[in-house]
Amino acid sequence: MADILLIEPNYANKYPPLGLMKISTFHKKLGDYVVFAKGKLPDELAKKRWDRVYVTTLFTFEWEETKKSIEYALTVAKDQHMVFVGGIMATLMPELFHKTFPTIKLVKGLLNRKGTLGLPGEECVDCLTPDYDILDDIEYKYPVTDAYFLYTTRGCGMKCQFCAVQTLEPEYVPYISIREQIAEIDRRFGPKRNLLLMDNNVLRSNKFDLIVDELIELGFGKGCTYPSPRTGKPLQRYVDFNQGLDAKLLNEHKAKRLGELAINPARIAFDHIEDEEQYKRALELCAKNGIKHLSNYILYNGEDFTGKGQHYRADTPQDLFNRMKISMDFCDELNAKYGHDGKVHIFSFPMKYIPLNATDRSFVGTHWNKKYLRAVQRMLIPTQGKGVSTRSFFEADFGATAEEFLENLAMPEDLLGLRGHFVERKGESIEDRKKRYAQWEINHRRIEEWTRLYRSLGDNYTSYVDLIKENDFSMENYAHATTPTLRKMFIHNLSYLSILRNIKVLGVDMLNYIKFEFSTLYKELLKYVINSKYTQYSCLLGMLELQGTVFITDIIRAFIDEPYLHTNVFDALYKAQKSLKRIVLDTRSLHIALRYRLANAISDTELKNIMRLGLECDEKKIEQRLYQKSKQLREVLRSQNKDEIASEIMLDKIEEIIALLQKVYRKEVK
Numbered sequence: 001m002a003d004i005l006l007i008e009p010n011y012a013n014k015y016p017p018l019g020l021m022k023i024s025t026f027h028k029k030l031g032d033y034v035v036f037a038k039g040k041l042p043d044e045l046a047k048k049r050w051d052r053v054y055v056t057t058l059f060t061f062e063w064e065e066t067k068k069s070i071e072y073a074l075t076v077a078k079d080q081h082m083v084f085v086g087g088i089m090a091t092l093m094p095e096l097f098h099k100t101f102p103t104i105k106l107v108k109g110l111l112n113r114k115g116t117l118g119l120p121g122e123e124c125v126d127c128l129t130p131d132y133d134i135l136d137d138i139e140y141k142y143p144v145t146d147a148y149f150l151y152t153t154r155g156c157g158m159k160c161q162f163c164a165v166q167t168l169e170p171e172y173v174p175y176i177s178i179r180e181q182i183a184e185i186d187r188r189f190g191p192k193r194n195l196l197l198m199d200n201n202v203l204r205s206n207k208f209d210l211i212v213d214e215l216i217e218l219g220f221g222k223g224c225t226y227p228s229p230r231t232g233k234p235l236q237r238y239v240d241f242n243q244g245l246d247a248k249l250l251n252e253h254k255a256k257r258l259g260e261l262a263i264n265p266a267r268i269a270f271d272h273i274e275d276e277e278q279y280k281r282a283l284e285l286c287a288k289n290g291i292k293h294l295s296n297y298i299l300y301n302g303e304d305f306t307g308k309g310q311h312y313r314a315d316t317p318q319d320l321f322n323r324m325k326i327s328m329d330f331c332d333e334l335n336a337k338y339g340h341d342g343k344v345h346i347f348s349f350p351m352k353y354i355p356l357n358a359t360d361r362s363f364v365g366t367h368w369n370k371k372y373l374r375a376v377q378r379m380l381i382p383t384q385g386k387g388v389s390t391r392s393f394f395e396a397d398f399g400a401t402a403e404e405f406l407e408n409l410a411m412p413e414d415l416l417g418l419r420g421h422f423v424e425r426k427g428e429s430i431e432d433r434k435k436r437y438a439q440w441e442i443n444h445r446r447i448e449e450w451t452r453l454y455r456s457l458g459d460n461y462t463s464y465v466d467l468i469k470e471n472d473f474s475m476e477n478y479a480h481a482t483t484p485t486l487r488k489m490f491i492h493n494l495s496y497l498s499i500l501r502n503i504k505v506l507g508v509d510m511l512n513y514i515k516f517e518f519s520t521l522y523k524e525l526l527k528y529v530i531n532s533k534y535t536q537y538s539c540l541l542g543m544l545e546l547q548g549t550v551f552i553t554d555i556i557r558a559f560i561d562e563p564y565l566h567t568n569v570f571d572a573l574y575k576a577q578k579s580l581k582r583i584v585l586d587t588r589s590l591h592i593a594l595r596y597r598l599a600n601a602i603s604d605t606e607l608k609n610i611m612r613l614g615l616e617c618d619e620k621k622i623e624q625r626l627y628q629k630s631k632q633l634r635e636v637l638r639s640q641n642k643d644e645i646a647s648e649i650m651l652d653k654i655e656e657i658i659a660l661l662q663k664v665y666r667k668e669v670k
């Protein structure tokens, strides 16, 4: 009996690792002890050494996480030559693995041949039933587990240049019966609700009718149900060809047969704008045959490629927008025609193209740039991976026209996330609602300002795109902003902290822009430094240097308008003045005034009056005021805290403050 460890690298993954599940079945049949780990083993098994370690691989851009798992496998294997690495990436980039890990054994391609693992008795690991039990070994929860994960065909044969299938599954197998596998899964692990078919191109099969017949016979015909294991109530069950259906190969007959299945959703790839007609034709065939839940994969960021016997040009951002809009518009048409007995829904799933040999996600297609790609990712966040389906969301998030989409792609990332209507919240107090609304208005003013600048560029908007295309908002790149408009637009991409820290590099012109032309931003900057307990003095230096006393009074004024009693800004402001060796006002006294207010030794009005003295830079009067109130402070604290154990500590602190004031005051009196 051997000890076998199976590892899936620690990346997020929707479906469980079928290959490892089948290897588990194989080893358990031999009587071996098998454990599955996500990334690495839990501590209690950390010291164990293993006879064989299998690591699966997936997308090439997960190379960093994959490397970590293999490095780990090498430390826990009894023999470094007994680490086996297989799966998609290992098959696509064997040289990289050989070079990085010379001792490992690579298992390339499918495990559908004799001897792939080099063990006796191994005929076809791929034909074995996956071992669902191993999923209980790990804490990670796959979003989809209550399903049979099977193949009714293998391979594809369409040879699209960007697709890995021709390397992974070079031979097309038109029919694999799943009857036996389902029976065995039922026997060993209990029945599953749904059926996930991972076929790459089932529509190419000349045994398609046989496959559909078998699926219906196995309980996956239209309207079929499954008794809930908890309540016994019938639940809808679904068949999902999760790799998509080839629009080019869908015809009347096949659509009719698909309509006999509990298919949900029917995924139709819309990889390129040039496929519009066949895509729409496929959608219509589905809708006509009662398949109302449709979805698509929309590949973007692609290069030009050949596939399905034709050449396609590299896609553009407009192509992505247009394909989503086509889906939306066509959905309305289909509903007008076929929606009488239930609406047709189309969910769009934009998928970023990454080349087969890329070891990270940084690839940028010919007509794309880093900023645009980042913006698409940002726009997709609210969908939570569920696709885009409603027009209202699509138009608000992506845009109503391709021009608006381009504008949104160029918009600063933070502003992208601030778009949208003001949404009422249940149970929110009037005060909170007012505050939230005020902030919403500010956010929208920022969006409007950026949009105003963008539109003022007219056809010259490309000069801005050139500036931001690398998604680089460093001061080095700012130096390339050659016009005032470009410089202003650049600023909207910076965080408040970055604006403050770099205000000298941004220059007096830009300070004037922030302060007078678009004063909302200056007010936000002041709010930002005031509303923190941890403002660092270093981020105040630039403004102080450029504006001197004016900056100090601006902060005090902003504080009077919207006080935040826990702020440390006055302390930081003192440190900043000290660092510049130019103390106009010892703002520590204002900091102390906050302590008085927090201890309830002075009222809001008294605090404001003290702050107003700060506006006049009348340090002496502030200190006098505080000194006069120090006795009162002591008394208030004593009476407030007499029963509390912590009161002594609190009093000590205040005594300290008073002592400091006395020192300052006495110095002044002398």
Ligand code: SF4
Binding pocket: 156, 157, 158, 159, 160, 163, 164, 165, 166, 200, 201, 246, 307
């Ligand atoms: S049709 Fe689909 S599965 Fe087949 S090669 Fe093209 S992209 Fe790959």
